[in-house]
Amino acid sequence: xxxxxxxxxxxxxxxxxxxxxxTFFLMHAVPGSPLESDRNTNETVQAxxxxxxxxxxxxxxxxxxxxxxxxxxxxxxxxxxxxxxxNELLARGFPISFELGIITxxxxxxxxxxxxxxxxxRHNKMIDYAAMAFxxxxxxxxxxxxxxxxIQQLAVNWNIFPxxxxxxxxxxxxxxxxxxxxxxxxxxRLTRSSxxxxxxxxxxxxxxxxxxxxxxxxxxxxxxxxxMPVVTIMGTLLAGILTGTFVIEKIFAIPxxxxxxxxxxNNRDYPVIMGTTVFYSAFLIFMLFLVDIVYGILDPRxxxxxxxxxx
Amino acid sequence: xxxxxxxxxxxxxxxxxxxxxxxRPSLSYWKDAWRRLKQNKLAMLGLIFLALLAVMAIxxxxxxxxxxxxxxLPNQNQPxxxxxxxxxxxxxxxxxxxxxxxxxxSLFVGLMAALIDFVIGIVYGGIAGYxxxxxxxxxxxxxxxxxxxxxxxxVILLLVVMGPSLWTIILxxxxxxxxxxxxxxxxxxxxxxxxxxxxxxxxxxxxTPRIIRKNLIPNSMGPxxxxxxxxxxxxxxxxxxxxxxxxxxxxxxxxxxxMANDALPVIITGDWWRLFFPALFISxxxxxxxxxxxxxxxxLDPKMRK
Numbered sequence: 243x244x245x246x247x248x249x250x251x252x253x254x255x256x257x258x259x260x261x262x263x264x265t266f267f268l269m270h271a272v273p274g275s276p277l278e279s280d281r282n283t284n285e286t287v288q289a290x291x292x293x294x295x296x297x298x299x300x301x302x303x304x305x306x307x308x309x310x311x312x313x314x315x316x317x318x319x320x321x322x323x324x325x326x327x328x329n330e331l332l333a334r335g336f337p338i339s340f341e342l343g344i345i346t347x348x349x350x351x352x353x354x355x356x357x358x359x360x361x362x363x364r365h366n367k368m369i370d371y372a373a374m375a376f377x378x379x380x381x382x383x384x385x386x387x388x389x390x391x392x393i394q395q396l397a398v399n400w401n402i403f404p405x406x407x408x409x410x411x412x413x414x415x416x417x418x419x420x421x422x423x424x425x426x427x428x429x430x431r432l433t434r435s436s437x438x439x440x441x442x443x444x445x446x447x448x449x450x451x452x453x454x455x456x457x458x459x460x461x462x463x464x465x466x467x468x469x470m471p472v473v474t475i476m477g478t479l480l481a482g483i484l485t486g487t488f489v490i491e492k493i494f495a496i497p498x499x500x501x502x503x504x505x506x507x508n509n510r511d512y513p514v515i516m517g518t519t520v521f522y523s524a525f526l527i528f529m530l531f532l533v534d535i536v537y538g539i540l541d542p543r544x545x546x547x548x549x550x551x552x553x
Numbered sequence: 554x555x556x557x558x559x560x561x562x563x564x565x566x567x568x569x570x571x572x573x574x575x576x577r578p579s580l581s582y583w584k585d586a587w588r589r590l591k592q593n594k595l596a597m598l599g600l601i602f603l604a605l606l607a608v609m610a611i612x613x614x615x616x617x618x619x620x621x622x623x624x625x626l627p628n629q630n631q632p633x634x635x636x637x638x639x640x641x642x643x644x645x646x647x648x649x650x651x652x653x654x655x656x657x658x659s660l661f662v663g664l665m666a667a668l669i670d671f672v673i674g675i676v677y678g679g680i681a682g683y684x685x686x687x688x689x690x691x692x693x694x695x696x697x698x699x700x701x702x703x704x705x706x707x708v709i710l711l712l713v714v715m716g717p718s719l720w721t722i723i724l725x726x727x728x729x730x731x732x733x734x735x736x737x738x739x740x741x742x743x744x745x746x747x748x749x750x751x752x753x754x755x756x757x758x759x760x761t762p763r764i765i766r767k768n769l770i771p772n773s774m775g776p777x778x779x780x781x782x783x784x785x786x787x788x789x790x791x792x793x794x795x796x797x798x799x800x801x802x803x804x805x806x807x808x809x810x811x812m813a814n815d816a817l818p819v820i821i822t823g824d825w826w827r828l829f830f831p832a833l834f835i836s837x838x839x840x841x842x843x844x845x846x847x848x849x850x851x852x853l854d855p856k857m858r859k
Contacts, residue, residue, distance in 0.1 A: 257701040268714045382840035384790055386797050387832040485705040489797050507713055508799055519706055526703045
């Protein structure tokens with residue numbers, strides 16, 4: 243196990259290094275300087291600015307200092323708003339985005355598992371069809387469409403929930419709903435199909451024959467094994483939720499990291515784009531690493547030593 | 554002792570041939586899959602919807618009396634009516650025409666992304682799976698690293714650098730998107746290459762390219778086609794998502810994502826049709842591809858064959 247974790251950890255560092263390098267060279271492949279603007283700045287000011295952002299240095303020096311800034315976690319000032327550093331933006335935005343993400347994941351996982359289990363237990367009955375119809379619709383509607391419809395109906399027309407910002411639990415309902423529906427639908431479908439498979443297995447029959455209560459069979463015997471595919475797909479879902487926060491924060495005017503990221507894209511504010519991309523990627527890659535470790539702990543059958551034939 | 558009689562040794566009459574005749578038409582793999590797909594009503598519904606959508610995407614703008622780009626400012630933000638079936642947008646452009654135009658772009662992006670993923674995935678995954686050993690190991694390490702990269706973040710980054718346009722969006726989507734396909738192809742090839750008919754083919758002296766073309770690819774097509782069907786909606790979604798971030802197709806042309814994004818400011822004032830139609834078609838298209846993919850998954854799975 244220790245060897246497996248170490249290997250996964252090294253892979254994680256390599257991936258972060260690649261994404262950081264990729265980000266750096268992509269940003270420098272943009273024609274022109276990020277300092278070019280409509281304003282006519284005189285040459286001294288321009289030169290000073292370039293020195294300030296280290297743009298007058300040769301590329302490899304810039305790359306080294308950029309790598310250094312990642313290791314020391316100091317991304318320097320923003321270009322559009324020089325009074326703010328990228329670190330400040332991250333420090334202000336990340337807790338909010340993190341809160342949104344965590345609540346969304348909890349809602350999606352819990353309700354998705356409940357929905358999927360109910361559908362499997364009532365296979366080919368009304369509940370099953372209803373749950374699966376709901377799941378297919380949930381997968382088909384993009385989160386930004388759902389968000390707008392929710393605002394239009396529940397906030398503007400019926401005035402039940404506030405339409406924007408992130409200040410009280412009531413404010414959190416609509417963004418979380420918009421963001422959680424898609425992952426919830428995926429989890430529900432996955433739980434249902436793997437639950438159906440597990441329920442036909444011999445050890446479940448055995449448990450029934452022993453007279454164990456149905457509720458206990460489902461919770462202790464079936465669900466445990468049925469949830470393995472859900473753990474497997476958690477990485478992909480996390481990535482989806484993370485990118486989903488960009489649009490959800492934009493629509494609901496939530497001052498999280500996603501909003502700064504989208505603004506920085508529209509402003510072509512390169513230090514912020516670089517800082518947020520690297521931060522987002524590192525965060526996501528770290529989460530994937532955690533999911534892998536959890537998976538390894540949960541499933542004793544996981545093959546820690548790769549053989550030919552493994553994917 | 555019975556006498557051996559000549560009539561015992563008559564040649565049998567030809568009627569036995571009839572017993573061996575194939576009564577039912579022989580079902581090839583594809584015919585069988587198609588037969589099973591036809592039984593799946595939801596998947597057929599998806600297929601019919603997509604066919605209609607394709608027809609409307611090609612011919613819809615031609616039949617409409619309104620142009621996609623012509624602005625008609627006096628008629629801005631009109632609700633649906635007899636002249637403008639889906640209403641008009643903030644520049645007085647006909648939403649009906651723009652919706653079919655958007656279908657062109659969204660479908661094109663989705664299909665191209667799936668096609669390019671398919672080509673790269675087949676080549677990369679095919680080589681990795683067929684060669685095996687060290688080559689496979691190295692190629693899989695590369696895939697593992699690429700797989701760990703956050704897909705949409707890379708796409709966004711690429712678009713910021715290259716500037717948004719139809720082809721840069723497709724390029725950005727496929728630069729990281731082929732990895733999933735390559736994994737599936739490799740898994741399939743690893744499985745199929747150990748079957749007896751491949752050994753038989755080899756013993757007849759078939760060379761590697763022939764084995765890949767004639768044995769491996771046709772027999773691993775099922776999961777690959779399913780993956781392609783599921784790539785299309787995810788590419789359409791990604792394109793809509795990028796448009797929503799302002800990194801989509803640029804005005805005056807519009808994809809569904811751009812139309813939905815443009816409709817955001819007016820949704821509060823009650824101009825529902827601006828968002829409704831593009832959003833409806835994004836959702837229906839994703840729905841159609843998803844149920845079709847599910848149906849194909851069941852239909853193409855040899856284990857489901859009765």
